Amino acid sequence: MFTYILRRAALIVPTFFGVTLLAFALIHLIPGDPVENLSGERGMAPERRARLLHEYGLDRPLAVQYASYVGQVFKGDLGSSLTTHEPVLTEFLTLFPATIELAFFAMVLAVCIGLPAGIVAALKRNTVADYAVMGVSLTGYSMPIFWWALLLILFFSVQLGWTPVSGRIAVEFDVPATTGLMLIDSLRGGDPGAFRSALSHLILPSIALGTIPLAVIARMTRSSMLEVLREDYVRTARAKGMPYWRVVLIHALRNALIPVITVIGLQVGLLLSGAILTETIFSWPGVGNWLIHGVQSRDYPVVQGGILLVAAIVISVNLIVDLLYGVINPRIRHA
Amino acid sequence: MHEAAIAQRSAAAREASAWREFWHAYSQSRGALIGLALVVALILLAVFADVVSPHPPNEQYRDFTLTPPAWHDGGTSSFILGTDPVGRDMLSRLIHGTRLSLLIGLISVTISLSLGVVLGLLAGYFRGLVETTIMRLMDVMLALPSLLLAIAVVAILGPGLINAMYAIAIVLLPHYVRLTRAAVLAEAGKEYVASSRIAGAGPIRLMFSTILPNCLAPLIVQATLGFSSAILDAAALGFLGLGAQPPTPEWGSMLAGALEFIQRASWVVTFPGLAILITVLAFNLMGDGLRDALDPKLKR
Numbered sequence: 001m002f003t004y005i006l007r008r009a010a011l012i013v014p015t016f017f018g019v020t021l022l023a024f025a026l027i028h029l030i031p032g033d034p035v036e037n038l039s040g041e042r043g044m045a046p047e048r049r050a051r052l053l054h055e056y057g058l059d060r061p062l063a064v065q066y067a068s069y070v071g072q073v074f075k076g077d078l079g080s081s082l083t084t085h086e087p088v089l090t091e092f093l094t095l096f097p098a099t100i101e102l103a104f105f106a107m108v109l110a111v112c113i114g115l116p117a118g119i120v121a122a123l124k125r126n127t128v129a130d131y132a133v134m135g136v137s138l139t140g141y142s143m144p145i146f147w148w149a150l151l152l153i154l155f156f157s158v159q160l161g162w163t164p165v166s167g168r169i170a171v172e173f174d175v176p177a178t179t180g181l182m183l184i185d186s187l188r189g190g191d192p193g194a195f196r197s198a199l200s201h202l203i204l205p206s207i208a209l210g211t212i213p214l215a216v217i218a219r220m221t222r223s224s225m226l227e228v229l230r231e232d233y234v235r236t237a238r239a240k241g242m243p244y245w246r247v248v249l250i251h252a253l254r255n256a257l258i259p260v261i262t263v264i265g266l267q268v269g270l271l272l273s274g275a276i277l278t279e280t281i282f283s284w285p286g287v288g289n290w291l292i293h294g295v296q297s298r299d300y301p302v303v304q305g306g307i308l309l310v311a312a313i314v315i316s317v318n319l320i321v322d323l324l325y326g327v328i329n330p331r332i333r334h335a
Numbered sequence: 336m337h338e339a340a341i342a343q344r345s346a347a348a349r350e351a352s353a354w355r356e357f358w359h360a361y362s363q364s365r366g367a368l369i370g371l372a373l374v375v376a377l378i379l380l381a382v383f384a385d386v387v388s389p390h391p392p393n394e395q396y397r398d399f400t401l402t403p404p405a406w407h408d409g410g411t412s413s414f415i416l417g418t419d420p421v422g423r424d425m426l427s428r429l430i431h432g433t434r435l436s437l438l439i440g441l442i443s444v445t446i447s448l449s450l451g452v453v454l455g456l457l458a459g460y461f462r463g464l465v466e467t468t469i470m471r472l473m474d475v476m477l478a479l480p481s482l483l484l485a486i487a488v489v490a491i492l493g494p495g496l497i498n499a500m501y502a503i504a505i506v507l508l509p510h511y512v513r514l515t516r517a518a519v520l521a522e523a524g525k526e527y528v529a530s531s532r533i534a535g536a537g538p539i540r541l542m543f544s545t546i547l548p549n550c551l552a553p554l555i556v557q558a559t560l561g562f563s564s565a566i567l568d569a570a571a572l573g574f575l576g577l578g579a580q581p582p583t584p585e586w587g588s589m590l591a592g593a594l595e596f597i598q599r600a601s602w603v604v605t606f607p608g609l610a611i612l613i614t615v616l617a618f619n620l621m622g623d624g625l626r627d628a629l630d631p632k633l634k635r
Contacts, residue, residue, distance in 0.1 A: 272483065292486075314479070
């Protein structure tokens, strides 16, 4: 098992270099160079342009530029935002807890509802329960998340006035950011009103973001359970007189979970994708909102650094998923 | 001569009966039939968009801006689903949007699926360096959230409908590769593959005609889901202003253009979203039906 972990961990090194190459290439493939973008509409004298190119190191061979870029990345220097002049890494780390909080709650919602719903649908195949679960999850899966978020706001915030429209907490509460996670920070502050406000701000975005993962998990659990329940060993376990719940939850579920865990792992990327849209619509001050602003304002250091950091996170999560895969399925581990 | 004709006829009969068997299995599910009917209707709408639209999609009726749907107070029967902020007929724009969305799905999934299956087969069959190279490359692509990757590609290629399709094809690719490889890995160890190899089948035959048919069911499901994610991602790109550009009647960019009117004229927001939902739902229903009909393991 230990060598399996080491082997897997070693594999992320080339992936990470691949991502740095991608982030590096991104800036160089975009039409126009940073100096040209600096000069704006009026243009720039050729001497000044050459001097600036030299100053930024853009006149060096590409391979040298890439090597120095990777060197900077390993020193934690991702450049500074063109609009705020703050270091990209600092900005990211300030905003990331907000995205984690949102994504975590969306995922908890998705797993807690999706997994049992999928199991029930598989066990009660072709009953009303199955049709209901599949109908709802199909609709959820097919939902354009930005439209769904708008509908949620229209109904719960505008019509019913139950939840706030946007932001993380009402303006009257001043919660010092120690962890960056609003729920924990507001709880530590000891003001129950602040905690309630933070929680009510979190509900709609979490539902919007969690809907697609929920549907995917429910669908995948059902189809994977159905397949496993037909296996001979399940029948054997039943024939041995083992209780039904034990066969389902231990014998069948363990194998059925293999594709489900892969899918949950893939959802992390999907969650961050959804976060771009969800955060934009709910004005949630997270990484997705920040990135989209970066793209729209052509703040290339932000886009480049943001892509790199988000990718690093997804790579780490993929590694964990791979390791779990090995724990659940020894055949993979010993292959 | 005579024998060849008989062999040909029996092959044709076998094919026909396979189709009948498939149709029998497919038509068992009401959802699948609804999905198929919807998809056929959407295809017809897309093909005959110019004929069935009551108005040209970009014609602005300046005297009728933000007219509500026909069943509302102040609605008129000449604009059944109402008009948008510059007086264009919603229904006609939605019908033309169908054409765009189906094209986006078709083109991006075709590119992605064909490339993905080949790469996945190669990775799963040859293992070793081939597998490592392909899968690491896919990991790099999967490491980026799909919409972010699409945004990155669009940032390089420039915003627009065609570039959005390429971006989506690239985004979908790793899923097909991973799925094919995983299916091949599961199948390659089985006895029928070993016996086929012992019987002298070469790698191409083993990959494409022995293993691939047994991996098709998950791929078909994934391709249908891919169709819907392509339509969803294209709409999201349009919504963010990075996909189809105005005045193209693409559903996502229609939604984005209508956002500020959400409280005053909810129909300009409701209908494009509903169109996306119905289309995506139709493909998902069809995909589910196809899976149940094609997967021999789930057959009664």
